Each structure stands twice: as structure tokens, then as C-alpha cells.
Amino acid sequence: MLPPSLVGKTAAITGATGSIGFAIATRFAREGASVVLAGRSVQKLQNTLKQTQDTKPWQWQTTTVQQQQQQQQNHAIVELDTRKLSDWKGLVEKHEIDILVNCAGISQHSLLVRAAEADVDELIDTNLRSAIWGCKVVGKQMISRSRRATDGKGKGKGEGGCCIINVSSLLAQRAVVGSAVYSASKAGLLGLTTALSQEFGHYGVRVNAILPGYIESGMTSDLPDRDEIMAKIPLKRFGEPDEVADAAAFLAKNTYANNCILTLDGGSSAV
Template structure:
């Protein structure tokens, strides 16, 4: 298994929920974390709470960057910052996401577009704009069309972990736009696995079921638990465990990991 110690991980949706749980898990194993979210103050407070292992020789360098992932120009700014600061991008976790409980015929086009822009396009922008950086680290050289890619097998391979949803593959009431956006994330990840795998970059996707987050607070626990074979909602720490496995297992590639307490079997 690969080590997360000394690696730099960018995590979107990092100020709360699944993204923050993944950040804590990775940081506890010695990774340096850059959190991405929309509010700088919330992010800064989250960074202060990230663990720094006592056994670590060189302390991790945690930080945060506030922007909306649907804004491609801000992703470009992040790429420039990483290059100027000579910071690696070893792991990219796209966990930012929004939802809305509304039937499709009651959802405005603006609302649907916002969900797709954040959940799908935000994930796509991060992958598209950071992949060349990850590939340069692996090869030392890559041109615009990646024709001159030269593999350096001694380099630590990069890894992309996208967070989708069980609703990408299973119908859910009042979540059509959300489901469509998350299905797109699964297909995007599969395409990336084919395109980036030959360059040493792994791409995987996690499909959480109902997890105890802000998104599920308004839902009836009893009704949900009755649907789930395990009889409970998942915990963000359990999603973080799955992300850590995918980040560290060097053969985990094109993995579509259901994490739903058995709900997908019903």
C-alpha cells in the first residue's frame, strides 16, 4: 500500500461533511491538505482542526482556498498558485456537491443548471485543469496534447477520487437534477480511468448511500433506516475510510465503490 505521509491532497467540499472527514483521515496519516470551499472563514477554522501527527518528521502544510468549484477561472488560478508555490498535487478529491429536494417538473432550469454546474462541471474542471500538473510530476515532461509523455516509474502515482452518489444508479424521489449530475460524475471517472491510467494517474469514484450529513438532516431517519439492509445511515468517517483505501491501493483504478449499507441490493 502507498503511504499518504508527505503527499499533498486537494479536497473540494472540504469545510464540512464527507470532504472534511476525508481531510481529517488523510491528515491523520501525514498528508498535507488544501481545503476548497466557498467561505474562507469556515475553511480557515476547518484547517485549524486538522490533525498533525506527532511522529511526522516534517509537519504537514495545511491550507485553504475559497472559491466556487463551478468557476473554471478560479481553478486556473489554483493551478497557477500550485505551480508558483512548487506544490505537488498527489491526490485530488472532488467532494463538493449541492442538492435540492424537488420534483423535476417543479425545478426551475436555473436550479437544475446550478446543481449540474457544481456537481458535474465543478468536478470536471478540477480534473481537467489539475491533470496536467499531476502528469508532469509523474513524467517530468508533457506537452499540450500529452504526445511527449515520458513515464518515470519511480514517481509516486497521482490519484483522483470523485464522490458521486447512490442516486447515480438508483432512482430517488425529488432528486432528478442531482441524480443526473452524479451519474455524470461516474461516467466522467470511467473516461478518466481510460485516458489517465496509461499516464500513471488513477481515477476512482465512491457512491455513498444515505450518510449522516447536512444533506440528510431534513429526511426522516426511521423511513430511511427501514430501506437500508444494515438498518442505519452511514457515517462520514466510513466514507473517509473508503477514500483512504482508494488513495493508498496502487492497483485501485476505475473502481466504482458502492458504500450504501446494502441499499443498492434492494
């Protein structure tokens, strides 16, 4: 029996030009999915698209039907400002999405009393509002497809295969000084996930979240206290983007995973 794959699925990923988003995009491509890369910078998206197109599905997918579907992989880019509801509507007009990964986000390190209003607005809009709009628009499309497939009754047991994955952060639960707004935005993603796992779950659309701890990326490479932070992690290292992608693949393929909040932090939350 072959391992489960994402052959024949279409996955839309925001923040795909970042370290974690790119790792998820390439992992899904290896699993046989068609990947839609969404973001504001067309140039960055095109560079990411080329690398995604060079990613070949794993060789264990060898059945005739799967081989035919693999040949039909159609990776694409969509210029999308995730903060704008109208842009999300444009996405679903072009693509039928089976998997949505809300991975767009920006970081922040500032005491709340010193935070500028514009910076707070940008962080909340990028990290939380964008995921709300994505879930609203893409979720509606997923629900409509499920209802059509079952004469309006919905699936209710996850058989539909559609799912949403929100990339939150360990700081949603274990905030540090200077992360108030960032932590609030990421905690909001957990509330969104839990509520929608019930709201959408009745139609077979699953909603889950990943809580990465410190991951090797541009955001963590120049941390002034990097060595001190690493010393406190039981595994004594930061995670790799590919390890987050492993978690995303699990959530995308496991049809009983709904309101699954998957912490991936090397044990940081235990200390």
C-alpha cells in the same frame, strides 16, 4: 513493515467544510498528508483549517524519514469557486497536487417539471461541471509531472502515486422520485471517472469514485422519511462520514485502484 500512508503527499479537497469532505480532510491529515482545503467561504475554510491543523498523524508512522516529512505538513486553504475554470488554474499555480478529491456538492429534491432553471443550472454546475474543471486542470498538472519524471513517456502502472477521487452518490444508480437532476449530475461523475481512468491512466494518474448511500450529515438529518429509509437499509442505519473517509484513504493509497467505483451504502443497493 509499516502500513502504507500518505506521508509526503499533498491532497486538495473541495467541499471540505461539509461533513464528508471534512472527514476525508482529517483522515488524510492523520495519514500524514498536507491538506489543501478549497471552497468559496474563507471563514468556513479557516475554521476547518484550524481543526485540521489540530489533527496529529498516527503514531505508527515512526521512521526517521517519515517523522521529518510529518513535521513538514503544511495544511492550507484556497478560496476557490469550483464552478470557474480560472479559479482552478489559480489553485495549481500555488500547489502541486498529488490527490484531488472532488467532494463539493449540493442536494435537490424537486420534481423535474417543477424545477426552476436557475436551480438546475446551479446543481449541474456545482455537482458536475466543477469536477470536470478540477479533473481538467489538476489532471493536466499531474500528467505533466509524470511525463517529466519519465522523460515524457508516462508511468502507465500507477507508480506515480497521483490520483483523483470523485464523490458521487448511490442515487447515480438508484434514483428516487424528485432526484432527477441530482441523480443525473452524480451519474455524470461516474462517466467522467470511467473515461478519465483510461485517458489519465496511461500516465499513471488513477481516477476513482465513491458512491455513498445515506450518510449522517446536515443533508440527511431532517429527512421527513428518515425512519422509513433506514428501515430499508440491511444494516438498519445511516453511514458515518468517517466510513466514507476510510474508502477515500483506500483509493488514495492502493496503486492498482483505477476506475474503481466503490459503493458504500450499508447494502441499500442490494434491495
